[in-house]
Amino acid sequence: MRSARSARPAGDAGDAGDAGAMGAARPDPPAGSPGEEPRLAVGGPVRSRLRRTLALALPVPVVGLVLLLASGRLTLPLDRIVTIEAKMASKRDFFENPEVRRILMKHGFRMHITSMGSRDIATQDVAGYDVVFPSGQPAADLITRERAKAGDPALTYRPFVSPIVLATYREYAETLDDVDIAEPQSAGSAGDSSEPLYYRLDMGKFLQQTKLGKRWDDLDIEKHGVHNGNKILAQTSDVCESNSGGTYLGLVSFVWHGNDAPGNAKDADRYARDIKELLIEQGLPGSERAETYLSVDGKSIAPISVIYEHQFLAHQIRYEATHGRPDHGRVLLYPSTRFVTEPQLVALTKDGERLGELVTKDPELQHKAMELGFRVRDATSGSTSNQLAAFLAERDIQVPVTSADDTKAVLPRLSLLERMIQTVGECPPPQKGAK
Numbered sequence: 221m222r223s224a225r226s227a228r229p230a231g232d233a234g235d236a237g238d239a240g241a242m243g244a245a246r247p248d249p250p251a252g253s254p255g256e257e258p259r260l261a262v263g264g265p266v267r268s269r270l271r272r273t274l275a276l277a278l279p280v281p282v283v284g285l286v287l288l289l290a291s292g293r294l295t296l297p298l299d300r301i302v303t304i305e306a307k308m309a310s311k312r313d314f315f316e317n318p319e320v321r322r323i324l325m326k327h328g329f330r331m332h333i334t335s336m337g338s339r340d341i342a343t344q345d346v347a348g349y350d351v352v353f354p355s356g357q358p359a360a361d362l363i364t365r366e367r368a369k370a371g372d373p374a375l376t377y378r379p380f381v382s383p384i385v386l387a388t389y390r391e392y393a394e395t396l397d398d399v400d401i402a403e404p405q406s407a408g409s410a411g412d413s414s415e416p417l418y419y420r421l422d423m424g425k426f427l428q429q430t431k432l433g434k435r436w437d438d439l440d441i442e443k444h445g446v447h448n449g450n451k452i453l454a455q456t457s458d459v460c461e462s463n464s465g466g467t468y469l470g471l472v473s474f475v476w477h478g479n480d481a482p483g484n485a486k487d488a489d490r491y492a493r494d495i496k497e498l499l500i501e502q503g504l505p506g507s508e509r510a511e512t513y514l515s516v517d518g519k520s521i522a523p524i525s526v527i528y529e530h531q532f533l534a535h536q537i538r539y540e541a542t543h544g545r546p547d548h549g550r551v552l553l554y555p556s557t558r559f560v561t562e563p564q565l566v567a568l569t570k571d572g573e574r575l576g577e578l579v580t581k582d583p584e585l586q587h588k589a590m591e592l593g594f595r596v597r598d599a600t601s602g603s604t605s606n607q608l609a610a611f612l613a614e615r616d617i618q619v620p621v622t623s624a625d626d627t628k629a630v631l632p633r634l635s636l637l638e639r640m641i642q643t644v645g646e647c648p649p650p651q652k653g654a655k
Contacts, residue, residue: 300328301325301328301329301330302328302329302330302571303330303331303332304329304330304331304332304350304351304571304572304575305332305334305348305349305350305351306331306332306333306334306349306350306351306352306353307333307334307335307336307341307346307349307351307352307353308333308334308335308341308352308353308354309335309336309337309338309341309353309354309355309359309462309463310338310355310462310463310464310508310510310528310531311353311355311563312333312335312353313530313531313534313592314588314589314592314594315331315333315353316331316333317588317592319588320585320588323582323584323585323588324575324578324585327578327582329574329575329578334349336461337457337458337460337461337462337463338354338355338356338358338359338461338462338463338464338466339354339359339460339461339462339463339466339641340461341353341354341359341363342354342358342359342360342362342363343362346363346568349568349572350567350568350569350571350572350575351565351566351567351568351569351572351575351576352565352566352568353563353564353565353566354463354563354564354566355462355463355464355528355563356463356464356466356467356562356563357562357563357564358463358466358467358631358634358637359463359466360376360563360564360566361634362634362638363566364376364566365634367568374566374567374568375566375567375573375576376564376565376566376567376576377564377565377567377576377577377579377580378562378563378564378565378580378597379565379579379580379585379586379589379594379596379597380530380563380589380594380595380596380597381560381562381563381594381595381597382528382529382530382531382560382563382593382594382595383528383529383554383558383559383560384464384467384468384471384526384527384528384529384555384558384559384560385526385527385528385529385532385552385553385554385555386421386454386524386525386526386527386552386553386554386555387509387510387513387524387525387526387527387531387532387550387551387552387553388523388524388525388550388551388552388553389518389519389523389549389550389551390415390444390548390549390550390551391441391444391445391446392436392441392446392523392524393419393551393553394444395436395439395440395441395443395444395446396419396421396426396439396553397419398439398440398443399439400422400425401421401422401425401426401429402419402420402421402422402426402553403419403420404416404418404419404420405418405419405420405554405618405620405621406621415548416551416618417536417546417548417551417552417617417618417620418551418552418553418554418618418620418621419551419552419553419554420553420554420556421553421554421555421556422556423471423472423475423555423556423557424475424556426452426454427472427475427476427498429452430451430452430453430498431497431498433451434451434452435448435449435450435451435452436448436449436450436452436523437449439452448523450523453498453524454468454524454525454526455509455522455524455525455526456468456469456499456509456525456526457508457509457526458645459499459641459644459645459647460641460645460646460647460648464509464526464527464528465526465645466637466641467559467631468499468526469495469499469637469640469641469644470559470629470631470632470637470640471555471557471559471629472495472498472499473491473492473494473495473632473640474557474629474630474631475555475557475629476491476494476495476498477491477494479557479629481630481631481632481636482632482636482640483636484636485636485639487636488632488636488637488639488640488643489639489640489643491640492639492640492643492644493643495644496643496644499644500644509522509525509526509527510525510527510528510531510532512525513525513527513550514531514535514550524553529552529593529595529620530592530593530594530595531593532550532552532593533593533608533612533617534592534593535547535550535593536550536593536612536617537591537592537593537612537615537617540615540616540617541615545616546616546617546618552620554620557628557629558628558629559628559629559631560628565579580597587607590607590608590611591611593608594608595608596608
C-alpha cells in the first residue's frame with residue numbers, strides 16, 4: 221500500500237561534529253572584560269576528519285550521500301514521499317506523464333498504478349488502494365454507492381472532462397460527408413478549412429447504416445482511394461470492462477429509441493435486446509481503442525473507434541510539436557447526440573484526498589492536463605475553462621466546437637445501465653464488490 225520515507229534529520233549527522241567542536245572554544249576572556257559567551261569554531265578539523273574516515277571506509281557515492289545529509293541539503297526531497305496505490309483506466313495517461321510525475325514528486329507523491337477497465341475497477345475489491353480513477357461517472361457511482369452502504373463514504377474530485385468521440389480517418393469522414401451522414405465543422409480562426417479535423421456525425425443515420433448491413437464499398441469509398449468491404453460501424457472497448465464501451469452503449473440506445481432512456485427493468489431489457497446487434501457486429505472488442513487508432517495499422521484494423529477527445533487532441537499536440545503541422549489524416553466525428561464523460565477520482569484514504577485536492581487545484585498540474593488534451597475544470601467555478609481552445613489556436617490546431625443545438629444523451633439510472641451492459645455484453649459476474 222502506501223509507504224512513507226523520512227530522511228534522517230540533518231542534525232543527526234551534524235551533532236557529532238558540533239559536540240566535538242566544543243573543545244575548540246577560545247580561552248576565557250581576560251579579567252575585567254565583559255562576560256561574553258565563548259565563540260564556537262563549528263566544523264573545521266572534525267569535518268575534515270569525518271570526510272577522511274568516510275573516504276577510507278565507504279564507497280564514493282555513499283560518502284557523498286552521507287555528507288549531503290549531514291549538510292542538510294538532501295532533507296527536503298526525502299522528508300515524506302508517499303506512494304499512492306491507484307487503480308486507473310484511460311485517465312492513467314495523465315498520471316504516467318513524466319512531467320506530471322515530476323510535479324507530483326515535488327509535492328511528496330509517488331504513483332503506483334494498476335491499470336484496468338473502468339467497470340472492472342468498480343466491480344472488483346478496492347481495499348488497499350488510496351485512489352481509484354474510472355473514466356466516467358457510472359463506474360465511480362458504483363464505487364461511492366457501495367462505500368456509502370458500508371458506512372465508509374468516499375470523496376470524489378473532478379479535475380477535467382473529456383467527451384466521447386468517434387475517431388476515424390479522412391477518407392472515411394469524407395465518405396460519410398458525401399452521403400450526408402457527416403458534415404465538417406467550421407475551421408474558425410485556426411487550421412486549414414480545406415482539411416477540417418472535426419465533423420458532426422448524424423448518429424441516427426449512422427446507426428441505420430449498421431442496421432441495414434451497409435458496407436463501406438456501398439458508400440463508394442473507392443472515390444477516396446480506399447477499398448473496404450466491411451460493415452459500417454464504430455468499434456469500442458469491451459462493454460464489460462470499459463467506461464467508453466458502456467457509455468457508447470447508452471448513447472446508441474438513447475438515439476435508437478428516439479432520444480429516450482429506459483425507466484424500468486422491463487424497458488432496460490427490451491432496449492438492450494434492440495441494440496445488441498448494433499454493437500456485437502464489431503467482432504472481438506479491443507482493450508484500448510486509442511492505441512489501435514493511433515498505430516500505423518489502425519486504419520486497416522478499425523476505421524472508426526470510440527475513444528475520448530483528449531486522446532486525439534494529445535496526439536495532435538505531439539504531432540504539431542514534431543512536424544510543425546497537425547495530422548490531417550486523422551479526424552474526429554462528434555456525435556450529434558453527445559455525451560460528455562465526467563471522470564471522477566475517488567479518494568479512499570486521507571493521502572488519496574490530499575492527492576485529489578492537489579490535482580484539482582494545482583496550477584502546474586492543471587496546465588499539464590490541458591497540454592494533454594483535457595478540458596480542465598476551473599478550480600473555483602467548477603466549469604471548464606477556455607484555456608484548451610487558446611492553447612490549440614496558438615499552435616494552429618483547429619479548435620473543436622460543440623453546437624448548443626445538439627441533443628445531450630441521458631444515460632439510464634445506474635442499476636438499469638448495469639442491467640443493459642450485462643445483457644448486451646453477456647458479461648461474467650463481478651469478482652467481488654467494491655468496498
